[in-house]
Amino acid sequence: MVKGSFIKKLKKLLGEEGISTNIEDLLCYSFDATQKEYMPQVAAFPQDTHQVQEILQLAWEEEVPVIPRGAGSGFTGGSLPVKGGMVVSTERFDRILEIDERNLTALVEPGVVTAKLQQAVESLGLFYPPDPASMEFCTIGGNVAENAGGPRAVKYGVTRDYILSIEAVLMGGEVITTGRKVVKDVVGYDLTRLLVGSEGTLAFFTKILLRLLPLPPATGTLLALFSSREQAGEALAAVIHSRILPTAMEFVDRGALEAVRKYAGIEIDPQAQAVLLIEVDGDKDTVPLLLRRIAEVCELVGGTTQVARDRTEAQELWQARRAISPSLVHVAPTKINEDIVVPRSQLPQALARIETLEDKYSLPIICFGHAGDGNIHVNIMTDKGNPEKWSKAQEAVKEVFAITVELGGTLSGEHGVGITKAPYLSMELSSQVMELFKGIKGSFDPKNLLNPGKMGLE
Numbered sequence: 195m196v197k198g199s200f201i202k203k204l205k206k207l208l209g210e211e212g213i214s215t216n217i218e219d220l221l222c223y224s225f226d227a228t229q230k231e232y233m234p235q236v237a238a239f240p241q242d243t244h245q246v247q248e249i250l251q252l253a254w255e256e257e258v259p260v261i262p263r264g265a266g267s268g269f270t271g272g273s274l275p276v277k278g279g280m281v282v283s284t285e286r287f288d289r290i291l292e293i294d295e296r297n298l299t300a301l302v303e304p305g306v307v308t309a310k311l312q313q314a315v316e317s318l319g320l321f322y323p324p325d326p327a328s329m330e331f332c333t334i335g336g337n338v339a340e341n342a343g344g345p346r347a348v349k350y351g352v353t354r355d356y357i358l359s360i361e362a363v364l365m366g367g368e369v370i371t372t373g374r375k376v377v378k379d380v381v382g383y384d385l386t387r388l389l390v391g392s393e394g395t396l397a398f399f400t401k402i403l404l405r406l407l408p409l410p411p412a413t414g415t416l417l418a419l420f421s422s423r424e425q426a427g428e429a430l431a432a433v434i435h436s437r438i439l440p441t442a443m444e445f446v447d448r449g450a451l452e453a454v455r456k457y458a459g460i461e462i463d464p465q466a467q468a469v470l471l472i473e474v475d476g477d478k479d480t481v482p483l484l485l486r487r488i489a490e491v492c493e494l495v496g497g498t499t500q501v502a503r504d505r506t507e508a509q510e511l512w513q514a515r516r517a518i519s520p521s522l523v524h525v526a527p528t529k530i531n532e533d534i535v536v537p538r539s540q541l542p543q544a545l546a547r548i549e550t551l552e553d554k555y556s557l558p559i560i561c562f563g564h565a566g567d568g569n570i571h572v573n574i575m576t577d578k579g580n581p582e583k584w585s586k587a588q589e590a591v592k593e594v595f596a597i598t599v600e601l602g603g604t605l606s607g608e609h610g611v612g613i614t615k616a617p618y619l620s621m622e623l624s625s626q627v628m629e630l631f632k633g634i635k636g637s638f639d640p641k642n643l644l645n646p647g648k649m650g651l652e
């Protein structure tokens with residue numbers, strides 16, 4: 195419970211503009227992309243490390259839960275104040291502090307919007323590869339806390355692969371810095387990697403040092419259309435086997451194609467039952483050769499291909515992929531979006547087994563996603579207001595996870611655990627591993643005040 199005296203002290207630290215207890219404001223911090231709602235008692239808007247230190251020390255002394263929050267676009271409830279308390283938003287803590295062209299690094303505050311950073315570095319001929327579909331609004335702090343990924347993960351990896359150093363404040367107000375501005379660093383435990391993906395439960399990030407790459411000079415895009423899901427799966431395996439590593443290789447199934455045709459008005463060959471959208475990058479001479487080789491491989495398994503002639507055509511091809519999420523809203527009142535990952539070689543089997551669940555549970559199950567790295571978004575289309583459909587959907591989710599784990603996969607490749615995946619953790623993690631997690635949480639935050647109630651840690 196947050197006392198009036200706490201609010202007064204907070205106001206003294208951050209000023210009138212630095213906090214809010216207005217119900218209208220608090221509502222904005224009560225939900226994320228899970229559509230679940232929990233009200234905080236106060237929202238705080240620090241602008242620098244010192245302010246974060248002061249408010250975390252105060253919260254520690256008065257035992258008030260602290261919930262770090264970026265843009266609130268998370269899919270597993272990570273930024274929700276499930277136990278009430280103080281939401282600490284990074285919306286005013288959002289400067290790009292340095293782009294170091296000699297060391298290929300960028301130093302940023304946690305509230306920097308991902309796309310803004312990408313534009314800033316690209317204007318200098320540099321490249322920050324992680325590209326979550328939410329990049330126009332999500333923050334680097336949120337990306338680090340969730341270890342976000344995107345289509346380019348096939349070739350370039352995920353957020354974790356680009357974090358060199360983190361400055362963070364612990365509950366209690368102590369500041370720590372993990373890592374350094376160096377390419378190699380093997381001194382002690384790798385706390386940087388531990389903090390990445392910690393979902394706001396261990397420390398509050400205040401500065402993040404990112405690794406950059408040179409911007410590839412050219413990119414090329416190809417759409418491959420197939421008459422079945424299996425054929426697309428075969429093509430995917432064949433491309434990987436042909437020793438070509440695309441930048442992105444996105445899979446779209448029949449259900450998603452139908453939704454895009456019907457609700458986004460995008461024309462896609464009606465014969466196509468599944469498509470792969472493939473992007474490659476490299477120097478100007480290599481890109482056309484790679485595209486030709488990929489087209490040959492896809493055609494060999496029975497697909498037809500279409501290569502974008504320029505940037506505009508490439509954007510048109512990507513438009514169909516981007517239209518999927520908004521189109522699915524019309525398919526059913528509630529969408530449960532799971533982001534499972536299986537070893538790439540198991541993808542055709544995973545897709546085939548998940549397809550059988552549509553009949554078993556009489557619910558549409560639509561699959562699309564970053565298949566090039568084995569990450570598939572399985573969307574179980576249901577209706578929260580219909581108890582029978584809702585309970586069937588819950589059973590279907592459990593079975594999707596069971597199939598995933600049986601095939602050597604993991605319950606989440608992007609969205610993390612938060613509150614929504616916590617009930618299923620024991621399907622993947624042993625009790626010993628969970629005890630280690632709880633020990634780590636206890637040594638960072640012994641009073642369990644930082645983002646409590648998440649990741650199955652209680």
Ligand SMILES: Cc1cc2nc3c(=O)[nH]c(=O)nc-3n(C[C@H](O)[C@H](O)[C@H](O)COP(=O)(O)OP(=O)(O)OC[C@H]3O[C@@H](n4cnc5c(N)ncnc54)[C@H](O)[C@@H]3O)c2cc1C
Nearest residue numbers: 264265266267268272327328333335336339342343394399
């Ligand atoms: C339309 C849409 C598309 C999406 N596409 C993708 C995708 O392609 N790939 C993907 O990985 N995700 C995707 N997401 C999920 C989401 O955008 C990511 O998880 C993103 O990283 C969350 O960033 P955020 O700024 O919104 O963080 P929030 O949702 O506000 O918070 C997420 C977590 O980060 C913690 N956190 C935030 N800031 C800090 C900080 N400074 N210090 C410590 N912890 C902090 C919070 O406590 C919380 O646990 C998508 C979401 C939407 C709505």
